[in-house]
Amino acid sequence: MPKGPVIVITGTPGTGKSTHAELLANASPVPLKHINVSEYVKQRGFYEAYDAEWQTYTVDEDRLLDDLETVVEPGGVILDWHTCEAFPERWADLVVVLTCDHSKLWNRLEARGYSLKKIQENNEAEIMQVVLEEARSSYPAEIVVELQSESLEQLEANVARIVEWITQWMKNQEGN
Numbered sequence: 389m390p391k392g393p394v395i396v397i398t399g400t401p402g403t404g405k406s407t408h409a410e411l412l413a414n415a416s417p418v419p420l421k422h423i424n425v426s427e428y429v430k431q432r433g434f435y436e437a438y439d440a441e442w443q444t445y446t447v448d449e450d451r452l453l454d455d456l457e458t459v460v461e462p463g464g465v466i467l468d469w470h471t472c473e474a475f476p477e478r479w480a481d482l483v484v485v486l487t488c489d490h491s492k493l494w495n496r497l498e499a500r501g502y503s504l505k506k507i508q509e510n511n512e513a514e515i516m517q518v519v520l521e522e523a524r525s526s527y528p529a530e531i532v533v534e535l536q537s538e539s540l541e542q543l544e545a546n547v548a549r550i551v552e553w554i555t556q557w558m559k560n561q562e563g564n
């Protein structure tokens with residue numbers, strides 16, 4: 389039996405993935421290992437190059453996924469990344485897509501010191517719902533949940549909702 393579910397938390401940069409993942413890891417009824425995939429890629433050198441113009445790393449997906457497979461396989465993991473289509477469909481028990489009003493998102497990314505170009509790119513992606521579409525085309529509809537992340541109230545409610553989902557998931561596992 390898996391140790392716990394595998395929860396993908398995705399969304400445009402700045403929507404609140406890491407904030408949600410940290411709170412969720414603390415509040416979860418089963419231990420969940422929070423993997424911030426961007427940090428993981430940097431720490432382990434799973435990238436091919438650094439693109440200075442876009443201030444991003446070109447990820448070596450084969451190496452990343454090979455490594456992550458062993459981490460994800462036992463279960464009990466939160467995968468926190470701004471994209472989700474690279475993960476094999478079978479990995480995820482739940483895919484949470486965070487969304488945020490684009491003007492609020494703009495302010496968050498500005499506060500983070502992103503270049504104007506990068507803010508614009510992400511802002512546009514949020515307006516076009518790029519990550520949501522990606523999640524919907526990569527996973528079964530019943531495991532994809534869209535949650536708004538614009539206020540602290542929503543943050544708390546979202547975490548509580550996912551905790552409830554985990555509790556139910558654990559019960560279903562016991563029943564199997």
Ligand SMILES: Nc1ncnc2c1ncn2[C@@H]1O[C@H](COP(=O)(O)OP(=O)(O)O)[C@@H](O)[C@H]1O
Pocket residue numbers: 399400401402403404405406407408496536537538539540542543
């Ligand atoms: N629901 C929310 N309400 C208010 N502020 C939030 C919310 N979610 C995230 N933030 C703030 O937005 C910024 C970006 O959040 P972060 O979790 O780092 O985003 P991501 O991991 O998606 O890039 C942080 O300053 C965080 O405190």
